[in-house]
Amino acid sequence: MVVKRRQIRKxxxxxxxxxxxIEGGVRRASIVAWNRAFASIRxxxxxxxxxxxxxxxxxxxxxxxxxxxxxxxxxxxxxSANHVPVIRRNAILLLATSLTxxxxxxxxxxxxxxxxxxxxxxxxxxLGETGLELVAPLLRDALRAEEATExxxxxxxxxxxxxxxxxxxxxxxxEKERDGATRISLDRILHALSEPPKQRARPRTTSRxx
Amino acid sequence: xxxVVQRLRSIPQRPINRYSRLDNEPLKVLRLATASAKSLADVxxxxxxxxxxxxxxxxxxxxxxxxxxxxxxxANRAAVERIRRRSLFESDNCAIITDLxxxxxxxxxxxxxxxxxxxxxxxxxxxxxxxVAVEWAGRPFxxxxxxxxxxxxxxxxxxxxxxKHTLPPGxxxxxxxxxxxxxxxxxxxxxxxxxxxxxxxxSLSPSGSFxxxxxxxxxxxxxxxxxxxxxxxLSNGDGSSVSVSPQFTWKFWDGxxxxxxVEQGTGNFGGSISVPAFGTWGGSIxxxxxxxxxxxxxxxxxxxxxxxxxxxxxxxxxxxxTITARTMFQFGVNITRVAFEDFVGQENxxxxxxxxxxxxxxxxxxxxxxxxxxxxxxxRVGGFESITSESEARDLWEQWSGPNTKNNIDAFVVxxxxxxxxxxxxxxxxxxxxxxxxxxxxxVQNKSGFVDASSGTRRLHVxxxxxxxxxxLGHYLGLQHxxxxxxxxxxxxxxxxxxxxxxxxxxxxxxxxxxxx
Numbered sequence: 001m002v003v004k005r006r007q008i009r010k011x012x013x014x015x016x017x018x019x020x021x022i023e024g025g026v027r028r029a030s031i032v033a034w035n036r037a038f039a040s041i042r043x044x045x046x047x048x049x050x051x052x053x054x055x056x057x058x059x060x061x062x063x064x065x066x067x068x069x070x071x072x073x074x075x076x077x078x079x080s081a082n083h084v085p086v087i088r089r090n091a092i093l094l095l096a097t098s099l100t101x102x103x104x105x106x107x108x109x110x111x112x113x114x115x116x117x118x119x120x121x122x123x124x125x126x127l128g129e130t131g132l133e134l135v136a137p138l139l140r141d142a143l144r145a146e147e148a149t150e151x152x153x154x155x156x157x158x159x160x161x162x163x164x165x166x167x168x169x170x171x172x173x174x175e176k177e178r179d180g181a182t183r184i185s186l187d188r189i190l191h192a193l194s195e196p197p198k199q200r201a202r203p204r205t206t207s208r209x210x
Numbered sequence: 211x212x213x214v215v216q217r218l219r220s221i222p223q224r225p226i227n228r229y230s231r232l233d234n235e236p237l238k239v240l241r242l243a244t245a246s247a248k249s250l251a252d253v254x255x256x257x258x259x260x261x262x263x264x265x266x267x268x269x270x271x272x273x274x275x276x277x278x279x280x281x282x283x284x285a286n287r288a289a290v291e292r293i294r295r296r297s298l299f300e301s302d303n304c305a306i307i308t309d310l311x312x313x314x315x316x317x318x319x320x321x322x323x324x325x326x327x328x329x330x331x332x333x334x335x336x337x338x339x340x341x342v343a344v345e346w347a348g349r350p351f352x353x354x355x356x357x358x359x360x361x362x363x364x365x366x367x368x369x370x371x372x373x374k375h376t377l378p379p380g381x382x383x384x385x386x387x388x389x390x391x392x393x394x395x396x397x398x399x400x401x402x403x404x405x406x407x408x409x410x411x412x413s414l415s416p417s418g419s420f421x422x423x424x425x426x427x428x429x430x431x432x433x434x435x436x437x438x439x440x441x442x443x444l445s446n447g448d449g450s451s452v453s454v455s456p457q458f459t460w461k462f463w464d465g466x467x468x469x470x471x472v473e474q475g476t477g478n479f480g481g482s483i484s485v486p487a488f489g490t491w492g493g494s495i496x497x498x499x500x501x502x503x504x505x506x507x508x509x510x511x512x513x514x515x516x517x518x519x520x521x522x523x524x525x526x527x528x529x530x531x532t533i534t535a536r537t538m539f540q541f542g543v544n545i546t547r548v549a550f551e552d553f554v555g556q557e558n559x560x561x562x563x564x565x566x567x568x569x570x571x572x573x574x575x576x577x578x579x580x581x582x583x584x585x586x587x588x589x590r591v592g593g594f595e596s597i598t599s600e601s602e603a604r605d606l607w608e609q610w611s612g613p614n615t616k617n618n619i620d621a622f623v624v625x626x627x628x629x630x631x632x633x634x635x636x637x638x639x640x641x642x643x644x645x646x647x648x649x650x651x652x653x654v655q656n657k658s659g660f661v662d663a664s665s666g667t668r669r670l671h672v673x674x675x676x677x678x679x680x681x682x683l684g685h686y687l688g689l690q691h692x693x694x695x696x697x698x699x700x701x702x703x704x705x706x707x708x709x710x711x712x713x714x715x716x717x718x719x720x721x722x723x724x725x726x727x
Contacts, residue, residue: 012712013576014534022378023320026348029374033354038339040393052702054635054681055691056600070393077304079295079663081396082234084674084705086634086658093631113277115294116661121626129631148552149625152596156626159598205546205584205612205620 044070051090061094068098072106078115089122096126104130111138117145121153128157131164140173143185151185158189167193213462213505215477217496221441226489227311229381230401231563232673235664236309239330240297242273254296260284264293274301295663298332304394305331310342310386311400313368316488318407318447319379327386328366329396336362339389342369345706346382346404350696351375379406379445380413385706403490409447410485412521414440414533416573417494418566425574426534427517429509431727434501436509438535442493442519446485453524454483460495462505463516467532472504472515495519509537512726538578541724542618543568543683548606549595550585552625557659560670561623567676568683571698575710577718579683584612596626597654603629603636604649611646617723619686620652621679627656634658635678637685644722653682673705680708687718 047070050061063071074091077083092110095103107130110123124142127135139161142154162170167190174186224230238253242264245253250261260282267273267282276294279285285293298306306329313324327340336357343352353369361367369386371377386398416427417439429436446452456479462472477495485491497517499505508515513536520530545565547553553561565581572578586594594606611620619642627634638650645651655678658671677698684699691701696709710718718724 013715022348024374024376028344028348028351030351031353031355033339033356035338035356038389040391041339041389041395044389044393044395048704049702052704054633054678054701054703055637055685056630056633073303073393076302077394077396079660080237080239080306081304082307082398082663083395084658085660085671086656086674089634090632093628096631109275109277113280113290115276116291118659118661125628152626156596156598156628205544205586205610207582207584207612 040070043067044074047071047074048087051087051094052084063094063097068095068100068103071095072102075106075110085118088119092119092122093126093129096129099130099132104132108135108138111142117147117150120145121147121149124150124153124157125160126157128160129164131161133161133165133169136161136169136173140177140182140186143182144179155185155189158186159193162189162193211500211502211506213473213475213497213499213503215460215475215495216437216498217439217494218477218479219494220479220483221492221494223490223492226316226403226405228400229403230383232567233400234307234310234398236311236328237306237664238296239306239308241330241332242293242297243268243300243332245297250293254293256289256292257284260289273299275299291661292666295661295666298330300332300334302332302394303335303390303392304396305329305335305337305388305390307386307388307396307398310384310398312402317377317382317402317404319404320376320407322370322372322376324368324370325384325386326366326368327388327398329388330365331362331390335390335392335394337367337388338391340367340369341387341389343385343387343706344375344377344382345385346377347380350706377404379404379411379447403443403445405447405488406445407447410452410523410529411445411447412519412529412531413443413445414517414519414531415443416533417441417496419570419573426514426536426538426576428573428578429499429505429535429537431509431537436499436506436537436727438497438499438505438517440495440497440517440519440533440535442495442521442531444483444485444491444521444529446487446489446491449487451487451489452485454485454491454529455522455524456480456483457522458495459520460497461518461520462508462535463518464508465514466516467518469516472508473499509535509727512537536576537727538573538576539719539724539726540578540580541687541721542580542582543679544582544584544612544618544620545679546584546586546610546612546620546622548586548622548624549588549591551588552595553657554668556667557657557670560672561657561675563672564670564675564679567672568680571676571680571708572683572710574708575715577710577715577724580618582612582618586610594622595624596628597624598626598628600629600636603627603654604638606654607638607652608649611651617644617725619683619723620646621683622652622654623657623675623679624654625657625659627654635682637682640685640690641688641721642686653679653686655679655682677703677705677708684710684714684718687721687724689714689717 071091114120139157247261308328317323461474464470634656637653658675
């Protein structure tokens with residue numbers, strides 16, 4: 001790399017900075033392959049723009065049946081595929097927006113036998129968002145999961161379920177439940193649904209640096 | 211008063227083809243329908259008994275899906291998770307990249323090279339397309355290549371970079387994506403040091419930087435002095451080791467090299483320096499410039515300088531490198547773990563690394579920040595570890611903040627952030643307030659956790675979380691979403707979208723919590 005002295009760049013960040021000149025320039029031509037067989041690959045890349053959105057912006061994505069095929073595919077790809085975790089999470093959650101048998105079967109399978117507690121948690125949340133009463137026992141059972149994340153997701157899923165189909169289903173579960181700890185968890189969810197959050201005194205975070 | 215070298219140390223070097231901590235590790239993946247009991251036990255780390263049971267079970271019933279494993283006695287949840295992470299079922303539509311490395315073991319500058327991309331797949335879902343995206347000192351580019359029957363049989367493909375795609379010396383990030391016809395995809399990232407063909411080079415970078423490309427070192431005011439830290443990398447493209455004198459000469463130039471000299475001096479790393487054949491050596495230098503020194507005066511009047519480091523290699527040949535040094539606008543961030551006991555050892559290390567990635571993103575654009583690592587105890591967290599609505603996030607900002615850091619932005623990292631059933635980040639307002647009061651005083655982001663496929667440990671996705679924290683801080687500092695490709699403020703920015711424009715910089719420096727020394 002040859003440094004050219006005191007050349008002014010157009011980039012305002014780099015005014016007065018020596019320009020590093022690269023042999024062959026700063027551009028290399030991209031080579032993109034095209035083949036009809038790659039259509040599903042391109043469709044998947046388009047879906048990433050939906051799966052990676054960070055902040056609420058009021059825009060609901062329109063997803064087609066072929067999109068759902070791709071979402072199901074992403075939902076089954078494990079950690080060995082090295083994807084950013086949020087892509088799989090959002091693919092699982094978006095399956096709940098279309099209540100097909102394929103989607104429900106996959107969500108139930110992931111909730112019961114997903115690769116790790118994150119995957120199972122996301123599937124539990126998605127199942128709650130479906131608003132279908134038939135998923136309630138599965139969510140209730142997950143309140144007893146070993147992992148806290150799964151238990152939290154099951155509680156959030158049950159809250160979502162109650163919001164969509166009414167708290168009656170939770171009361172029925174509560175009535176039939178024999179396990180004491182699960183009854184307490186269901187009571188807490190029912191209580192949270194009926195009570196507005198309490199205002200607390202303003203606490204402070206604690207520092208690791210001090 | 212004059213500038214002195216205050217700190218000197220050598221930096222342990224990573225392998226030249228796995229140069230970044232953010233790189234993926236090579237992985238052994240088994241096809242569950244055909245793997246022997248021995249390889250199942252060895253690779254997956256399951257008991258020999260369970261491995262035998264799997265082999266005998268699959269003779270009677272196929273193992274098409276993960277749930278089929280539960281029919282095997284002894285296959286408890288932990289074992290099934292372990293098997294699932296490292297094996298392929300016949301129903302899988304995704305091929306896995308097992309490794310990505312230069313074909314000849316190294317990449318030499320300005321010479322064609324090739325990568326070997328190894329993969330594992332089941333017969334019905336063979337890969338059809340390989341893509342490698344390259345981030346280097348110039349503009350990013352991609353190469354795509356169709357995968358042939360021969361490749362599929364061999365379980366690997368060579369991606370060739372011809373003479374039009376050669377690279378200069380320095381780090382380059384290679385991101386591979388492997389796609390199947392069914393739409394399945396797998397990714398793999400590796401960073402290589404491109405070795406100099408000439409065959410020796412010295413390069414400088416800001417201390418602790420995470421990304422490729424050139425950007426400036428930073429003068430940080432500490433009381434009545436400025437401190438500047440840089441890393442030195444010596445790269446050897448020759449087949450024999452090279453001895454370099456541990457002594458070096460440093461110069462601070464006004465503007466570029468050859469302008470007017472501000473200050474100069476010498477330092478000594480101590481011991482002896484031997485740069486291994488086809489390898490690198492790294493060191494770190496910390497300069498201390500007290501009030502009254504020439505460097506202090508330049509930093510104090512916001513002027514840019516160029517640092518030049520000159521070393522001598524045997525036999526008596528000078529090697530040198532330069533980097534721009536400048537003061538930067540800065541702000542503070544309280545990186546706050548919500549329910550901090552839930553963050554296990556590796557996750558804490560990953561969060562620190564993610565904050566360093568965020569800092570690198572901003573320092574590339576001459577903005578920097580200090581961090582205070584904070585936390586909320588599990589016992590007092592009150593459900594905020596899982597946030598499922600915007601109002602819950604606003605309750606968090608209203609009820610919690612860091613004390614004694616009134617100019618720090620509160621950035622909360624939670625176990626689960628799920629707003630409107632999808633979003634993983636939220637900022638209180640654009641721009642955020644210069645006060646910790648009210649329901650807009652902070653950002654919150656999902657911790658981006660996953661369980662690592664090779665080790666089974668809990669991790670945070672460092673590169674993505676670093677970008678996400680940076681994105682939400684960008685909103686707090688006044689930035690709206692943009693449509694510029696590669697920009698940090700894209701509504702759907704990914705790990706490689708980390709650019710900030712000059713206009714965005716000008717907006718950020720107007721925020722009341724951003725200042726310059």
